[in-house]
Amino acid sequence: QVQLVESGGGVVQPGGSLRLSCAASGFTFSSYGMHWVRQAPGKGLEWVAFIRYDGSNKYYADSVKGRFTISRDNSKNTLYLQMNSLRAEDTAVYYCAKDRGGPGSIDAFDIWGQGTMVTVSS
Amino acid sequence: DIQMTQSPSSLSASVGDRVTITCRASQSISSYLNWYQQKPGKAPKLLIYAASSLQSGVPSRFSGSGSGTDFTLTISSLQPEDFATYYCQQSYSTQVTFGQGTRLEIK
Numbered sequence: 001q002v003q004l005v006e007s008g009g010g011v012v013q014p015g016g017s018l019r020l021s022c023a024a025s026g027f028t029f030s031s032y033g034m035h036w037v038r039q040a041p042g043k044g045l046e047w048v049a050f051i052r053y054d055g056s057n058k059y060y061a062d063s064v065k066g067r068f069t070i071s072r073d074n075s076k077n078t079l080y081l082q083m084n085s086l087r088a089e090d091t092a093v094y095y096c097a098k099d100r101g102g103p104g105s106i107d108a109f110d111i112w113g114q115g116t117m118v119t120v121s122s
Numbered sequence: 123d124i125q126m127t128q129s130p131s132s133l134s135a136s137v138g139d140r141v142t143i144t145c146r147a148s149q150s151i152s153s154y155l156n157w158y159q160q161k162p163g164k165a166p167k168l169l170i171y172a173a174s175s176l177q178s179g180v181p182s183r184f185s186g187s188g189s190g191t192d193f194t195l196t197i198s199s200l201q202p203e204d205f206a207t208y209y210c211q212q213s214y215s216t217q218v219t220f221g222q223g224t225r226l227e228i229k
Contacts, residue, residue: 108171
Protein backbone atom coordinates (compact mmCIF):
# COMPACT_ATOMS: atom_id res chain seq x y z
CA GLN A 1 0.00 0.00 0.00
CA VAL A 2 0.99 3.62 -0.40
CA GLN A 3 3.11 4.54 2.60
CA LEU A 4 5.57 7.08 3.94
CA VAL A 5 7.63 6.23 7.01
CA GLU A 6 9.76 8.86 8.72
CA SER A 7 12.73 8.16 10.95
CA GLY A 8 15.67 9.97 12.52
CA GLY A 9 13.95 12.11 15.11
CA GLY A 10 15.27 12.50 18.63
CA VAL A 11 16.64 14.89 21.20
CA VAL A 12 19.41 17.27 20.16
CA GLN A 13 21.09 20.24 21.82
CA PRO A 14 20.66 23.77 20.50
CA GLY A 15 23.11 24.37 17.68
CA GLY A 16 23.21 20.67 16.85
CA SER A 17 22.29 18.75 13.71
CA LEU A 18 19.93 15.95 12.79
CA ARG A 19 18.98 14.20 9.55
CA LEU A 20 15.48 12.94 9.01
CA SER A 21 14.58 10.25 6.48
CA CYS A 22 11.29 9.37 4.84
CA ALA A 23 10.98 5.99 3.13
CA ALA A 24 8.33 5.79 0.42
CA SER A 25 6.56 2.72 -0.91
CA GLY A 26 3.51 1.82 -2.98
CA PHE A 27 3.86 4.59 -5.58
CA THR A 28 6.39 5.82 -8.15
CA PHE A 29 8.42 8.02 -5.82
CA SER A 30 10.54 9.48 -8.62
CA SER A 31 7.45 11.00 -10.30
CA TYR A 32 6.29 13.27 -7.48
CA GLY A 33 7.38 16.31 -5.58
CA MET A 34 7.74 15.86 -1.85
CA HIS A 35 7.38 18.09 1.19
CA TRP A 36 8.34 18.33 4.83
CA VAL A 37 5.76 19.84 7.20
CA ARG A 38 6.17 20.33 10.94
CA GLN A 39 3.90 20.83 13.91
CA ALA A 40 5.13 22.23 17.20
CA PRO A 41 3.47 20.78 20.32
CA GLY A 42 -0.08 22.08 20.57
CA LYS A 43 0.33 24.27 17.48
CA GLY A 44 -0.77 24.28 13.86
CA LEU A 45 0.87 22.99 10.71
CA GLU A 46 3.91 24.76 9.26
CA TRP A 47 5.26 23.93 5.83
CA VAL A 48 9.04 23.50 5.88
CA ALA A 49 10.34 22.57 2.43
CA PHE A 50 9.56 21.14 -1.03
CA ILE A 51 11.66 19.29 -3.58
CA ARG A 52 10.76 18.59 -7.19
CA TYR A 53 10.51 15.01 -8.44
CA ASP A 54 14.02 15.14 -9.85
CA GLY A 55 15.58 17.26 -7.13
CA SER A 56 16.19 20.15 -9.51
CA ASN A 57 14.18 22.73 -7.55
CA LYS A 58 13.88 23.20 -3.83
CA TYR A 59 11.89 25.74 -1.81
CA TYR A 60 12.12 26.52 1.89
CA ALA A 61 10.16 28.38 4.53
CA ASP A 62 11.94 31.55 5.63
CA SER A 63 12.16 30.14 9.17
CA VAL A 64 14.52 27.33 8.04
CA LYS A 65 16.24 28.80 4.98
CA GLY A 66 20.00 28.49 5.22
CA ARG A 67 19.80 25.94 8.06
CA PHE A 68 17.79 23.04 6.60
CA THR A 69 18.40 21.15 3.35
CA ILE A 70 15.88 18.92 1.62
CA SER A 71 17.15 16.18 -0.68
CA ARG A 72 16.07 12.89 -2.18
CA ASP A 73 17.50 9.65 -3.49
CA ASN A 74 15.13 8.28 -6.10
CA SER A 75 17.11 5.05 -6.35
CA LYS A 76 16.32 4.41 -2.69
CA ASN A 77 12.80 5.90 -2.69
CA THR A 78 13.86 8.09 0.19
CA LEU A 79 13.43 11.75 1.10
CA TYR A 80 15.74 13.53 3.54
CA LEU A 81 15.83 16.65 5.67
CA GLN A 82 19.22 17.75 6.96
CA MET A 83 18.72 20.09 9.88
CA ASN A 84 21.63 22.19 11.12
CA SER A 85 21.97 24.98 13.69
CA LEU A 86 18.88 23.71 15.45
CA ARG A 87 16.97 26.00 17.78
CA ALA A 88 14.42 25.39 20.51
CA GLU A 89 11.71 26.69 18.18
CA ASP A 90 12.46 23.83 15.75
CA THR A 91 10.98 21.40 18.29
CA ALA A 92 8.10 19.70 16.50
CA VAL A 93 6.71 16.59 14.91
CA TYR A 94 8.09 16.46 11.37
CA TYR A 95 5.95 14.93 8.65
CA CYS A 96 6.91 14.07 5.11
CA ALA A 97 4.14 14.36 2.56
CA LYS A 98 3.66 13.49 -1.09
CA ASP A 99 2.45 16.17 -3.49
CA ARG A 100 -0.48 15.03 -5.60
CA GLY A 101 0.36 17.34 -8.49
CA GLY A 102 2.51 17.04 -11.57
CA PRO A 103 6.25 16.37 -11.30
CA GLY A 104 7.26 20.00 -10.93
CA SER A 105 4.26 21.69 -9.41
CA ILE A 106 3.08 22.28 -5.87
CA ASP A 107 -0.44 21.06 -5.17
CA ALA A 108 -2.20 19.34 -2.28
CA PHE A 109 -0.49 16.86 0.01
CA ASP A 110 -2.30 13.57 -0.49
CA ILE A 111 -0.14 11.11 1.43
CA TRP A 112 1.44 11.79 4.82
CA GLY A 113 3.79 9.86 7.03
CA GLN A 114 3.11 9.23 10.70
CA GLY A 115 5.63 11.86 11.79
CA THR A 116 8.87 11.83 13.77
CA MET A 117 9.46 13.98 16.86
CA VAL A 118 12.42 16.34 17.05
CA THR A 119 13.19 17.94 20.40
CA VAL A 120 15.81 20.67 20.65
CA SER A 121 16.79 21.09 24.27
CA SER A 122 19.86 21.35 26.46
CA ASP B 123 4.09 35.36 2.00
CA ILE B 124 0.40 34.71 1.55
CA GLN B 125 -1.41 34.73 4.87
CA MET B 126 -4.29 32.32 5.39
CA THR B 127 -6.88 33.20 8.05
CA GLN B 128 -9.50 30.71 9.19
CA SER B 129 -12.66 31.47 11.09
CA PRO B 130 -13.78 30.55 13.55
CA SER B 131 -10.74 29.28 15.47
CA SER B 132 -13.00 26.89 17.35
CA LEU B 133 -16.53 25.72 16.96
CA SER B 134 -18.94 23.62 19.01
CA ALA B 135 -21.58 21.65 17.16
CA SER B 136 -23.81 18.61 17.52
CA VAL B 137 -24.06 15.41 15.52
CA GLY B 138 -26.28 16.10 12.51
CA ASP B 139 -25.50 19.82 12.35
CA ARG B 140 -24.43 21.59 9.18
CA VAL B 141 -21.09 23.31 9.73
CA THR B 142 -19.18 25.86 7.67
CA ILE B 143 -15.55 26.89 8.14
CA THR B 144 -14.15 29.89 6.32
CA CYS B 145 -10.64 30.51 5.01
CA ARG B 146 -9.48 33.87 3.66
CA ALA B 147 -6.26 34.49 1.74
CA SER B 148 -4.35 37.77 1.95
CA GLN B 149 -4.26 37.91 -1.86
CA SER B 150 -5.96 36.11 -4.70
CA ILE B 151 -4.96 32.45 -4.96
CA SER B 152 -7.41 31.47 -7.71
CA SER B 153 -8.57 27.96 -6.72
CA TYR B 154 -5.27 26.78 -5.26
CA LEU B 155 -6.83 25.97 -1.91
CA ASN B 156 -6.85 22.66 -0.07
CA TRP B 157 -8.49 21.43 3.13
CA TYR B 158 -7.21 18.90 5.66
CA GLN B 159 -8.61 17.13 8.71
CA GLN B 160 -6.37 16.23 11.64
CA LYS B 161 -7.27 14.15 14.65
CA PRO B 162 -5.17 14.18 17.85
CA GLY B 163 -1.91 12.31 17.50
CA LYS B 164 -2.49 11.59 13.82
CA ALA B 165 -1.19 12.96 10.55
CA PRO B 166 -3.40 15.32 8.57
CA LYS B 167 -5.69 13.85 5.93
CA LEU B 168 -6.51 15.55 2.64
CA LEU B 169 -10.24 16.23 2.23
CA ILE B 170 -10.62 18.77 -0.58
CA TYR B 171 -8.17 19.94 -3.23
CA ALA B 172 -8.42 22.74 -5.79
CA ALA B 173 -11.06 24.44 -3.62
CA SER B 174 -13.91 22.09 -4.47
CA SER B 175 -12.64 18.67 -5.58
CA LEU B 176 -13.33 15.83 -3.17
CA GLN B 177 -10.34 13.60 -2.47
CA SER B 178 -10.92 9.93 -3.21
CA GLY B 179 -12.44 8.08 -0.28
CA VAL B 180 -13.69 11.18 1.52
CA PRO B 181 -17.40 11.14 2.37
CA SER B 182 -19.65 13.30 0.23
CA ARG B 183 -20.90 15.24 3.26
CA PHE B 184 -17.68 17.25 2.92
CA SER B 185 -17.68 19.96 0.27
CA GLY B 186 -15.61 23.01 -0.58
CA SER B 187 -16.26 26.19 -2.48
CA GLY B 188 -14.77 29.55 -3.29
CA SER B 189 -12.13 31.19 -5.42
CA GLY B 190 -9.91 34.24 -5.28
CA THR B 191 -9.57 35.09 -1.60
CA ASP B 192 -12.60 33.55 0.12
CA PHE B 193 -13.22 29.85 0.61
CA THR B 194 -15.47 27.61 2.66
CA LEU B 195 -15.47 24.02 3.87
CA THR B 196 -18.92 22.66 4.63
CA ILE B 197 -19.86 19.49 6.44
CA SER B 198 -23.50 18.85 5.62
CA SER B 199 -24.39 16.57 8.53
CA LEU B 200 -21.80 16.15 11.26
CA GLN B 201 -20.85 12.62 12.22
CA PRO B 202 -19.08 11.63 15.45
CA GLU B 203 -15.84 10.94 13.54
CA ASP B 204 -15.79 14.49 12.13
CA PHE B 205 -14.79 16.11 15.40
CA ALA B 206 -11.23 17.17 14.66
CA THR B 207 -9.14 20.16 13.65
CA TYR B 208 -9.40 21.47 10.10
CA TYR B 209 -6.74 23.36 8.17
CA CYS B 210 -6.78 25.21 4.89
CA GLN B 211 -3.60 25.47 2.80
CA GLN B 212 -2.71 27.49 -0.27
CA SER B 213 -0.63 25.99 -3.08
CA TYR B 214 -0.63 29.11 -5.28
CA SER B 215 2.79 30.21 -4.11
CA THR B 216 6.03 28.26 -3.76
CA GLN B 217 5.93 29.48 -0.17
CA VAL B 218 3.15 27.18 0.97
CA THR B 219 1.13 28.41 3.94
CA PHE B 220 -1.54 26.92 6.16
CA GLY B 221 -4.35 28.53 8.08
CA GLN B 222 -4.11 28.46 11.85
CA GLY B 223 -6.71 25.71 12.12
CA THR B 224 -10.32 25.38 13.26
CA ARG B 225 -11.03 23.05 16.14
CA LEU B 226 -14.44 21.41 15.82
CA GLU B 227 -15.72 20.18 19.16
CA ILE B 228 -18.78 18.29 20.32
CA LYS B 229 -21.47 20.47 21.89
